[in-house]
Amino acid sequence: MTLEEIQAKLEESIEGSTVTMQGDGCNCSTLVVSSVFEGMGLLARQRMVLAAVRTEIDSGELHALSIKAKTPEEVA
Template sequence: MNAEQLQALIAAGLPCDHIEVTGDGRHWSAVIVSPAFEGKRAIQRHQAVYATLGQRMHTDEVHALSMKTLTPAEWAAQG
């Protein structure tokens, strides 16, 4: 698994206005901006991302994923 593959998996499962994925092949960090996060708490947003990855979260493909999940308005407010 590489960053581009992980990014594509997330983007295929969520409508994303912006997504950045970095990592070393096992430990990942992502910034995900999606209108699907509107009205959802952080845990619900993370669960939505985990759902796009399915069983990969339970294997060595994605050992750890740190996420910053934002709505488009939250992203715009950060500049």
Template structure:
């Protein structure tokens, strides 16, 4: 089993400037949702952004410590724009 702080640390190890919010969707610890904001996503497609995050979590996903991950990625500018929407 993996805890939310470990998931956040794994993402930040790969994307040091990332702001990360992780939630456990089911209470079982293996179905997670993550929102990741990083300047590393600038100029990258959504698929490439997700691949960066999945790369950081590769080991946890391979061992099925994380069984499912709902992922939302944003550049800082996109996050600021999304945060302005009411």
């Protein structure tokens, strides 16, 4: 799975998100910025991101994903 494929899947799954990816296809990190994270705790945000790629993780196609999930205000 390429970084571009992971990025597209996350952007499609998390409303109004901007996704930045780093790493290689199976071990990567992401910064997901979306207003849907407002009022959510860190764990809930990470669970939302992981849920978007759960199939790929379960299949082993995506081995590790480091997640930063922030609101637009937190990034500014």
